[in-house]
Amino acid sequence: MKKVYFLKTCDTCRRILKDLNLEGFEQQEIKTNPITANELEEMYQLSKSYEALFNKRARLYKSLDLKNKDLSEIDYKDYLLQEYTFLKRPVFIIDNQIFIGNSKKVVEEMKK
Template sequence: MRIVYHLGTCSTCAKIIKELNLSKDFRQREIKTESISEQELEQMAKLAGSYEALFSRRAMKYKSMGLKDKQLGEQDYKQLILDEYTFLKRPVFIIDNEIFIGNAKKTVEAVAEKLANEQ
């Protein structure tokens, strides 16, 4: 499986996707228009090791909902991501059975390296 979950209005996601020059067999999922299913999120969490690893504390709603002052558990992270797409740390790349989460430079470099090693 080769898929990238991203937000179409996110310039950082767009820049990363363009930079990586993804092949046509890569499925691009725009998470605002095509919501993530519970099954997809469970698969991501299994690859990532937790729902927390997929959760973005940078989302504007994180502060506005007062979540930074709450003790959140795995089920809370799961439900928040399912309820509100902005809580998914993005982009999320799944290449075969490996997951790459977020836009940190080393994460993007790891995706690029994985794709380069496949050729």
């Protein structure tokens, strides 16, 4: 399976997607087509952590003052299902590997 979760209004996502050959990838824009509990569970099985999927740079993270709260894996899961902006993006799933986020290291690993 080849799939990418992204946000079309995110400049970084657009830049990364433009640089890659996405032929054969299922593309899911998370604002218009939010992730489901099953899709999140699939990501969790590959990453072994909801926190790894969680975007701590989201504006809502700061406005809800979540950095000063002790969040559990269940809390991260609930927030990810409630609000699309909490998903660290883009998320690529290639066979049984997951690539989360837009750091140079992750993007380079994904390109290989």
